[in-house]
Every structure is written in C-alpha cells, then in structure tokens.
Amino acid sequence: MKLRYLVTLFLTCSMLSMNGQSVDKDVLFTVADEPVYASEFLRVYNKNLDLVQDESQKDVDEYLKLFTNYKLKLKEAKSLKLHEKSSYVRELSNYKKQLAKNYITDSKVTDDLVEEAYERMSYEVNANHILVKVNDNAKPNDTLAAYNKILKLRDRVLKEGFEKVRAEVHNGQTVYGEKLGYFGGFKMVYKFESVAFNTEVGEISKPFRTRFGYHIVNVIDKRKSRGERTVSHIMVIENKRDSLAEKPEVRIREIYKKLNQGEAFESLAKQFSDDKNSAPKGGKLKPFASGQLRAKEFEDVAFNLESEGEVSEPFKTDFGWHIVKLNNKKSVASFEAMKPELVEKVKRDSRSKLIDEALVNKLKSKYNISDEEPNLDYFTSILNEDYFKRTWKLPADFKGKQPLVKIGSKQFSYNDFGVYLVNTQRNTPKKESLESLLSKKYDAFLNDNLIKYQEDNLELENEDYAHIVAEYRDGLLLFDLMENTIWNTAKTDSTAIKQFYEANKANYVKPKRIDAVVASSAKQKTLKKVSKLLSKNMPLDKIKTLVNSKDKINVIFTSGIMDAEHQALPKDFNFRTGLSKIQKHNDAFVIINVKSVLPQEQKTFEESKGMVISDYQNHKENNWLNDLRAKYPVEVKKEVLAKIKTQLKK
Known part of the structure; x- marks a missing residue:
C-alpha cells in the first residue's frame, strides 16, 4: 500500500475518524440510521482546520458535505466487506505493530542513545579498517579462526603500519581492507560507529565483532561536522x-x-x-x-x-x-531542534536492540514477571538431537495443559511454549547443550509475548494510540475502496474516457502562444540599440556580435514558442506580432519581438489524456456519491448543527 495516496486521500476527504463517544452524545447526522456524533465532527473539524488549503472547506456547511461523503464511503466499504480482506487485516496489523513501538519503548534508554547520537552527528571521523569476514552464525571453529586471524593482522599492523598491511591483505572476499573516508553518526552499524568514535586519532582499535565479522579500525582524523548550507x-x-x-x-x-x-x-x-x-x-x-x-x-x-x-x-x-x-x-542544529528526527533514527538503527532489552525489563516489572526462569526440566526430557536437524515434534503424550507463565490476565501453558519450540527450530543454526538452548528459547518466547501482550492491549490503555489506529484503519479502508471503484478506471473504462473527452473537448485546448525572441538586459539603453537592429530584421547571431563581446555579455536572448506563463515574458504581456516596447521584468529590462501569434488549439486525446482521466474520475466519483446517498439516506439534525456553529464562533 502506498502511503502517499493515503495522505492525498486524508487531505482531500479529511478522513480522521476518531472514536467519537465523548460526554456529548448529540447525534449530528445519521447514515442509514447509523448515528454520527457531534463530538466526532468537532474533533475532526478542529484538528484539520490548519491543514486544509481550500478556504471553502473551513466553512462548516462545506466541511459537513465532505464529512458525510467520507461516512458514506466508509459505509459502502464495510457493506462490501473490504475490512475482512486478508490484505487489509495484514496491513493494519503491521501498522499497529510499527506504531506501537512509539508507545511502549523505554524512554530513559532512548533518551541516552539520542544524546549520544547527537554528539556523534556533531563530528565526523575519517577512518580505514580491515575486516576478516565471518558469518554471524558461523561454527565455533570458524569464529575462532577469524578472531585469531584478525589478532595476527593487528600485530602486523603495529609493526609494519596500517596502510601497508591494509593494501596487501584486501582480497574482496574473505578479507577487506577499505578506506572509509569521513563519516558521522548513523553512517555505519552501531558497534562499528562506537569503536570508531571511541578510538583516539592515530590509534588502532582492538579487534571487535559486527554481523560482518571481525574488524580493526585505524582512526586518521576527527573533525566537527560541516553543518548546513x-x-x-x-x-x-x-x-x-x-x-x-x-x-x-x-x-x-x-x-x-x-x-x-x-x-x-x-x-x-x-x-x-x-x-x-x-x-x-x-x-x-x-x-x-x-x-x-x-x-x-x-x-x-x-x-x-x-x-x-x-x-x-x-x-x-x-x-x-x-x-x-x-x-x-x-553549524549542526541544536539538540532540541534535532531530537524528534534523532529519536526516529535511533529506533530504526541497530541501537534499537538496547532499547528492546530495556523495554522487556520494564514490562517484566509492569506485569510482575520474575527474573527467575521457570523449571524447564520437562522440556529438557522431551527434547532430543532431532531439534538440531529441524525434525523434532511434540510427543504424543505431551503435557500441554500445564501452566508456564502468566502475563497480565493471559495464562501461557506448556503447549504455547511447545508450539513455539516447534515453529522456531529452523532458527537454531548451531548445536549447543539442551539446557542452554531451552534457556535462550524461553527468554525469546517470554520477550515476544510480553511485547505482543502490551501491543494487544495498547488501544485500551492509551487513548492517543487508539485514535491514530482508528484514523489509519478507516484511511486504509477508503484507499482500497477508492482504488477499486474510481482510481483504476483508466484501466477498465477506456471507451467511457474517450467519450468523456469528446463531450468535453472545450476544456482541453492549448493556450494562445507566440513564436518570439526575448532580449533581456540590465540596461535600458542597450535594449534601445537591440530594438533598432531587430526592426531591421537583422539575424540574431549578428545582433549578438554587435551588442556582446568575448569579455562582456550585455544582452541574453531567449527564443522559441512561449505561452503567457513563460518566465521570460512580463506578466499580462499583450500577444500581438511585431516589436514590443521596452518593459521592466524580473529586475531587468526586456524587449519582445513576436514573429507570430499562435491561436488556441484543440488538444488531441493523447495530448490531454492525463487531465481527461483525472476529470473523468472526478465526474465518476460525483455520480457514485449520488448513488450512495440514495442507497444510504443521510439525515442531518439541524438543531445540533446550529449548536455546533454557535460553539465554533466562540
């Protein structure tokens, strides 16, 4: 789903559907006997007042028309059961999950990381590095071999010099020796960034690991950020x-x-x-x-x-x-100015793992989850080597009903954890003891369910989150409806679109234009000379040689077909053939030699196709809305509308 279309729909239809059950229970209007409350309309109107560009939409009556159209479309979308489509349910679920991160994060850890990020964005580091590549889930022997190799390379670097060794060992496959140039915060993975910023100029870091392998970094220089221009x-x-x-x-x-x-x-x-x-x-x-x-x-x-x-x-x-x-x-903007942007960057960056850890600890405290792991001996007894082959199954006599852990009001059983073990055995890349494996799996199971439980209950706990979800829920629904009903007409209504063009040809014409030469100069006196030369029909190239020289340009000429909006023409320029008077334009002077005036000309269908499709879609939408009004009668409570107008005037 392309969110820019949702934004367009939002601005066009002002489709902010709040959960409008406030203290004020006045019904403003009904759509097929379904009530829409005055409180909802007021919240939407006031929230969007500064967003709408069309002044007519600030008029309460005009805005009410938009709002009723919006409610009619929602009614139709639900009658078509678009909210039951798997794609809709999936996208809404993904959005809620993403949005929830802004509400359940640990603010203290986030603030610390944001402050650190600001400090690093205020500087730039020039560094080179050597990387011994090894997969994040490599076998212990391969990991050890890579670590020993980077240790040996660091010893060589200390004796022979970083640049000599870097150039010699780079092969672009298993070992990389790269010049990185200057970089600031968020340009590298967090661990790499941290080592680079914490290593002194001229020093070589100790070996460290990222998901790419083992590195050593040589910091060449640090400087303040170049700021903004x-x-x-x-x-x-x-x-x-x-x-x-x-x-x-x-x-x-x-x-x-x-x-x-x-x-x-x-x-x-x-x-x-x-x-x-x-x-x-x-x-x-x-x-x-x-x-x-x-x-x-x-x-x-x-x-x-x-x-x-x-x-x-x-x-x-x-x-x-x-x-x-x-x-x-x-220079770099103040911390206060950059903080909102930095918060979003931190949450998208690998730093987010630190935030996740803090969040889990916070939720454990909130739901009274003990740090002590429950007894997992039963699972140790039923797990075997098949798990590492990804073929393990729960035994037939599995004791699934046994309670395991309780989060809030939800009790998790042995069966929940058993199913989790079955479903995640593919994500077990290396062999280890069953006790160690189960401990890691339980931690992951608990962490996932702590966050999911908080997400599932967030609409009940946080009103702001609930309103935003409601806005997106309805916006997504309307997007789907409009796309299938109106916006895709160009693909299905080609004959109707051509008929619409034929019936409305007068709306699709090329404007009046001129074929002209415009001479522009800072000096009026110079243009008087140009005027005389143009009046003699002297070729443009020859005029240029007479008024300009190799070292000095007194006049610049612009020629071609131009309409009234062309930047070279003064506003309200009178289109007629011949040489104009000298006129002031854009802090300079111009003279226009009009060779011919081209009258308005009918655009072909192909030339105006984009505009025709847009107009046709508007035409079709208006007819469709009339059908919806007949299908779902709208009854406005005039006395409630009058109260709203009075309230808005105060």
Whole structure:
C-alpha cells in the first residue's frame, strides 16, 4: 500500500475518524440510521482546520458535505466487506505493530542513545579498517579462526603500519581492507560507529565483532561536522529537442560574465535558470547538510564557499551546468531542534536492540514477571538431537495443559511454549547443550509475548494510540475502496474516457502562444540599440556580435514558442506580432519581438489524456456519491448543527 495516496486521500476527504463517544452524545447526522456524533465532527473539524488549503472547506456547511461523503464511503466499504480482506487485516496489523513501538519503548534508554547520537552527528571521523569476514552464525571453529586471524593482522599492523598491511591483505572476499573516508553518526552499524568514535586519532582499535565479522579500525582524523548550507544556484540544462539552442556551457559562461559585470545573481536566476522550482525565488534552494544531495560535485562546491555572498565559477554535474552563491552557513542544529528526527533514527538503527532489552525489563516489572526462569526440566526430557536437524515434534503424550507463565490476565501453558519450540527450530543454526538452548528459547518466547501482550492491549490503555489506529484503519479502508471503484478506471473504462473527452473537448485546448525572441538586459539603453537592429530584421547571431563581446555579455536572448506563463515574458504581456516596447521584468529590462501569434488549439486525446482521466474520475466519483446517498439516506439534525456553529464562533 502506498502511503502517499493515503495522505492525498486524508487531505482531500479529511478522513480522521476518531472514536467519537465523548460526554456529548448529540447525534449530528445519521447514515442509514447509523448515528454520527457531534463530538466526532468537532474533533475532526478542529484538528484539520490548519491543514486544509481550500478556504471553502473551513466553512462548516462545506466541511459537513465532505464529512458525510467520507461516512458514506466508509459505509459502502464495510457493506462490501473490504475490512475482512486478508490484505487489509495484514496491513493494519503491521501498522499497529510499527506504531506501537512509539508507545511502549523505554524512554530513559532512548533518551541516552539520542544524546549520544547527537554528539556523534556533531563530528565526523575519517577512518580505514580491515575486516576478516565471518558469518554471524558461523561454527565455533570458524569464529575462532577469524578472531585469531584478525589478532595476527593487528600485530602486523603495529609493526609494519596500517596502510601497508591494509593494501596487501584486501582480497574482496574473505578479507577487506577499505578506506572509509569521513563519516558521522548513523553512517555505519552501531558497534562499528562506537569503536570508531571511541578510538583516539592515530590509534588502532582492538579487534571487535559486527554481523560482518571481525574488524580493526585505524582512526586518521576527527573533525566537527560541516553543518548546513543555504545556497542559490543558476542551472542551465541541454535542450536536446532544440538543435539550434545554445550549448549549456556557452550559456552558463555568458551568465557568469554578466555576474562579473555586477548584475544581481537573483535577477539572472529569475531570467535564465532552468530550475523551474528555484528560479522564481532567485535560485534559492532549501538548506542541506553533507550527504543530502545526489550531486557530490554540487555539495563540494557549496561547502567550499567560505563567505556569505561568495559565488562559484561555472561547474558541471550530471544535472547540468551550475553557478552557486552561498547565502548562509550554519553549524549542526541544536539538540532540541534535532531530537524528534534523532529519536526516529535511533529506533530504526541497530541501537534499537538496547532499547528492546530495556523495554522487556520494564514490562517484566509492569506485569510482575520474575527474573527467575521457570523449571524447564520437562522440556529438557522431551527434547532430543532431532531439534538440531529441524525434525523434532511434540510427543504424543505431551503435557500441554500445564501452566508456564502468566502475563497480565493471559495464562501461557506448556503447549504455547511447545508450539513455539516447534515453529522456531529452523532458527537454531548451531548445536549447543539442551539446557542452554531451552534457556535462550524461553527468554525469546517470554520477550515476544510480553511485547505482543502490551501491543494487544495498547488501544485500551492509551487513548492517543487508539485514535491514530482508528484514523489509519478507516484511511486504509477508503484507499482500497477508492482504488477499486474510481482510481483504476483508466484501466477498465477506456471507451467511457474517450467519450468523456469528446463531450468535453472545450476544456482541453492549448493556450494562445507566440513564436518570439526575448532580449533581456540590465540596461535600458542597450535594449534601445537591440530594438533598432531587430526592426531591421537583422539575424540574431549578428545582433549578438554587435551588442556582446568575448569579455562582456550585455544582452541574453531567449527564443522559441512561449505561452503567457513563460518566465521570460512580463506578466499580462499583450500577444500581438511585431516589436514590443521596452518593459521592466524580473529586475531587468526586456524587449519582445513576436514573429507570430499562435491561436488556441484543440488538444488531441493523447495530448490531454492525463487531465481527461483525472476529470473523468472526478465526474465518476460525483455520480457514485449520488448513488450512495440514495442507497444510504443521510439525515442531518439541524438543531445540533446550529449548536455546533454557535460553539465554533466562540
């Protein structure tokens, strides 16, 4: 299930279904005699008031229409038994399990790990390492051999030097000797990160193990994090569809010359940058930190600029040619600002094992579970070597009814643990004593069931968790309904979509456009000269040679088919053939030579297919909602609605 569609549905339908049984029992409306309470509507309305973009949705009557539509759809989804589908049940269960982690974690351990993570994200370590690879579940002899090998390599390193040994022993299969460069918190597995950060510069760590094998680390340098940069850029990309267009390197260097002539960076970005998102903002980009950008070249240039206002020379990335201006640089954000993000990272990281251990101890205390293991002698007596062959079965006379451990109100029996043993024997990679095996299995069984019991009862214990689960439960249901009823129509209603296009052709036209040349300059006087040359029908290349030189770019020309929204054209530009007057635009001056005006033109079905499908889906949804209103009559209690409006005005 793609969650971005759930977000879209959430914003469109405002589908936050809270468990609306509050003190206020007023029924606002009924859907086929099923009550919907005023308290629920008020919570939903108030919670979403700042989220909706459409002002009409803030009107109570308009919002009520959306809310009744939402309830109608839910009614239909349940009548179709979509909530009984195995895929729905499975996804909801997975979501509840994931969400529950935020509510049953041990906050003290989490806070300590978050503080440690912040400290490590404030610095970067430059290190190299040697790894002797060995599987996490390797046999004892293989594990010992790997450990002895890393010990010998460390002895060699201390005598011969780390780099010499690293380069010699790397084979890319059993032994890896790698230069890692600089890295900060969360870039390596937690154990590796901890050793690297805790080893002094110039020192070589003692051998340690991760899931990859045994390592030694040589720490070369530590430095403060490079922090965050805010930059603006001008980007020029190659127009492969226009063989006559200037090469991007030529154009970017012309723009760079204009910068050196004193023209404003922001003005040139507005006029000529091909990054349509940042150009209207003078080329300004959102702040970024090391490792956030896909273009390493861009990042390196940005971080190498020292002074605010400093501008780079033109440079190339995989995305095009750029000029970058440094607007602001700042160090790592404060701990308070980063804490929410760090909490989520810690919970997803291998650090989470430490949190899990603390959680289990907390739940043992909550449900009064003794640290003393129950007597497992009976299980020792029935277990045998078949378990390590993964063929072991419970004996026919198994005493399954015997009580084993009680968590809260739930009693677990021998049978529960016996079934667990059968189901997990595949996860027993190495042979060990039966007593040791059973002790580990019981710990795992108890831990799993402690967490599951807490998850299963969380909706009863935590109101906030219950509300969020309810929101997701209904959102998932509506997504399934909308996908099958409306959104997949493009696959099944191709004939109907074409008929809809034919009936609504007037809505799908190309706007009025011009074939024009736009000359842009910081100086009005220069454009007067250009105007005279254009009026003589002089070729563009010749005009360029007369107004520009190798060292100085006074005018930049943009040519092609343009509509009214084109960035080169002033707002409300009058489309007519001929040479325009000089006009001010984007902190510069422009003159437009319109060769021809192209009238509105009917789009073909293929050209407008995406818009047609969207409009058709809206049309189909409206008709469908009318059918639902007939199927499930909605009755609004006007006196209750009036009370709600009065309450909201206060």
